Amino acid sequence: MRTIIEGGYVATVDPSGAEHATGHVVIDDGVISAVGAGPASDDLRPGAEIVDATGCLVTPGLINTHHHLYQWLTRGYAQDAILFDWLTALYPLWSRIDAGLTGAGAAGAMAVLARSGCTTVGDHHYIFPKGSGDIVGAIVESADRVGVRLHATRGSMDLGASQGGLPPDFAVETTDAALAASQEAVERYHDPSFGSLVHVAIAPCSPFSVTADLLREAAQLARSLGVRLHTHASETVEEDAYCAERFGKTPTQYLEDLGWLGDDVWMAHCVHLDDVAIARYAATGTGVAHCPSSNARLASGIAPVRDLLRAGVPVGLGVDGAASNESGQLGIEIREAVLMNRLRTGADSFSVRAGLQVATMGGARVLGRDTEIGSLEAGKVADIAVWRVDGVEHAGILDPVAALGLGAMPPLHRLFVGGRPVVVEGSLVTVEEQVIAEEVAAASLELAERL
Numbered sequence: 213m214r215t216i217i218e219g220g221y222v223a224t225v226d227p228s229g230a231e232h233a234t235g236h237v238v239i240d241d242g243v244i245s246a247v248g249a250g251p252a253s254d255d256l257r258p259g260a261e262i263v264d265a266t267g268c269l270v271t272p273g274l275i276n277t278h279h280h281l282y283q284w285l286t287r288g289y290a291q292d293a294i295l296f297d298w299l300t301a302l303y304p305l306w307s308r309i310d311a312g313l314t315g316a317g318a319a320g321a322m323a324v325l326a327r328s329g330c331t332t333v334g335d336h337h338y339i340f341p342k343g344s345g346d347i348v349g350a351i352v353e354s355a356d357r358v359g360v361r362l363h364a365t366r367g368s369m370d371l372g373a374s375q376g377g378l379p380p381d382f383a384v385e386t387t388d389a390a391l392a393a394s395q396e397a398v399e400r401y402h403d404p405s406f407g408s409l410v411h412v413a414i415a416p417c418s419p420f421s422v423t424a425d426l427l428r429e430a431a432q433l434a435r436s437l438g439v440r441l442h443t444h445a446s447e448t449v450e451e452d453a454y455c456a457e458r459f460g461k462t463p464t465q466y467l468e469d470l471g472w473l474g475d476d477v478w479m480a481h482c483v484h485l486d487d488v489a490i491a492r493y494a495a496t497g498t499g500v501a502h503c504p505s506s507n508a509r510l511a512s513g514i515a516p517v518r519d520l521l522r523a524g525v526p527v528g529l530g531v532d533g534a535a536s537n538e539s540g541q542l543g544i545e546i547r548e549a550v551l552m553n554r555l556r557t558g559a560d561s562f563s564v565r566a567g568l569q570v571a572t573m574g575g576a577r578v579l580g581r582d583t584e585i586g587s588l589e590a591g592k593v594a595d596i597a598v599w600r601v602d603g604v605e606h607a608g609i610l611d612p613v614a615a616l617g618l619g620a621m622p623p624l625h626r627l628f629v630g631g632r633p634v635v636v637e638g639s640l641v642t643v644e645e646q647v648i649a650e651e652v653a654a655a656s657l658e659l660a661e662r663l
């Protein structure tokens with residue numbers, strides 16, 4: 213089938229940064245076949261569905277490189293806490309999670325992500341209580357239900373409080389169990405084919421919740437299976453102090469010694485990287501998921517994104533867990549990234565186009581899929597957001613890209629994932645939003661009652 217999107221302002225985010233004030237994008241069988249200025253040629257029109265994008269901004273679909281979908285059920289807790297106190301408050305609740313509750317929370321979180329322009333969802337799930345069922349499978353099923361592309365991770369924690377870790381002992385697994393379950397999740401759900409809707413990575417949680425043995429062996433396992441690695445790193449000053457006291461190293465030194473820097477690795481947050489650490493990330497091709505709203509919510513700080521980008525580090529955008537970013541919307545994180553990084557390094561240090569690039573091609577690089585998604589180019593999968601910028605919030609704005617990067621988040625006219633419509637005129641067309649909302653409310657209440 214063929215779909216033609218035309219009449220809108222097209223920001224391709226291709227290597228040349230091409231933009232067309234009035235352009236077109238042609239989709240054939242889920243893949244972009246043509247992009248250019250003006251309307252599509254007449255020979256492409258017979259039998260095609262025409263999407264009139266007049267008054268719209270057309271961009272690649274946004275890519276979320278870090279999230280904790282299950283946390284959609286625990287929003288609003290520990291509202292004034294820093295990371296370590298926030299985690300300590302929520303671990304007891306999270307340790308009651310199971311596959312059914314996780315699936316409901318994931319569906320709610322992904323529905324909101326899709327409505328904010330997100331076509332690819334990176335999730336980091338690391339709590340697997342005994343008897344909780346197939347949690348990774350529940351997340352995969354919810355992604356299919358909503359219609360988004362999923363980068364799931366099989367996370368883990370094996371360092372409980374009695375061993376000097378942060379999580380309580382009842383919330384952790386054994387090292388061997390975590391490794392075996394990680395391998396099983398990859399073998400069951402990871403699809404490495406072009407345009408795949410499901411990738412799985414291996415993702416021990418953090419230096420303060422995981423043993424060195426698990427980090428080292430997880431890296432070896434992931435590379436033997438040909439999948440990527442993900443964890444949290446350098447999020448807070450408290451984490452720096454923990455690593456200095458326990459290991460005598462910075463988080464970057466500690467992780468590198470265990471095999472955790474490389475072009476198959478991406479780290480969440482990276483707020484507290486010094487120049488030496490940035491150089492090591494750049495030299496090894498290690499990626500970063502930048503989560504500005506969550507870092508602000510937990511008062512963690514502002515990541516040195518300008519310096520990372522100038523060094524050549526792949527940087528993508530992340531919402532992070534909805535318990536530390538209750539909005540759960542990826543589209544607004546572009547504006548947050550622009551504003552926060554200007555606050556850190558100056559008004560001319562981070563443009564709206566840099567924000568869009570980080571949210572699209574930057575995220576594709578971080579996830580290792582820059583040949584498939586992240587830009588509007590012929591041959592790439594048709595993950596496309598069509599934003600309406602002619603409404604009262606944006607009418608008359610000088611620059612349509614600034615409407616997204618500086619203004620209120622525009623409503624979606626269309627969102628396509630692999631050429632399939634997922635959002636039409638601001639509403640999901642794959643699932644009933646009210647049904648999802650009711651399921652989330654019931655699951656959130658049930659989880660609270662379990663505690």
